[in-house]
């Protein structure tokens with residue numbers, strides 16, 4: 001397995017391809033936004049929507065967020081931006097602003113599973129249940145002692161006769177989602193069509209679920225970077241993106257990654 005370079009190592013790259021050849025694929029929470037105790041408490045920094053808009057322009061639209069959140073949640077965080085998003089780890093795609101959402105046929109979570117998980121979450125104070133159309137996440141950031149018990153209960157569900165779902169570890173959370181969905185598959189889907197096709201993917205993410213995206217970007221001849229969990233790294237990513245945007249606006253051929 002390839003090593004996972006931490007984000008600051010990107011500064012060691014002498015030069016990235018010019019923006020006209022790149023497709024920039026960015027995780028959201030923990031990469032562009034500081035993590036919060038609960039997902040609903042994240043704060044979008046002033047200037048980030050405009051930065052993403054500028055980057056999308058410089059990349060001729062080849063910029064997408066690849067998030068575990070639903071597209072509706074992403075839109076609520078960036079009102080009016082309408083950015084390209086692979087939501088729910090790629091279960092739903094909006095390839096470009098204004099395009100209709102693409103929803104591949106995915107298995108539905110059995111209703112009795114939802115009931116079981118609601119009961120499970122209620123039995124563990126501090127555990128937050130995040131329900132999604134094709135899965136759910138149990139956040140235990142405020143109930144770390146419950147992590148093992150939660151995992152065991154979820155493992156029983158996915159080990160049963162109704163297959164097609166995967167139990168995936170995330171940062172302070174367990175996620176259950178269709179096995180045929182991950183961020184790597186989302187990267188491959190996006191790169192098949194304009195405005196991403198023919199471009200070199202550059203994926204940046206922070207979580208275990210981002211490993212698939214990192215791997216896919218590399219398989220496609222691109223770059224994948226893991227954001228470290230060190231405090232201050234998220235602003236560093238945003239600073240680097242600002243450098244990219246400004247380099248593009250000033251006509252640089254290579255968007256040098258200096259000054260990080």
Ligand SMILES: [Mg+2]
Nearest residue numbers: 027029030207
């Ligand atoms: Mg993340």
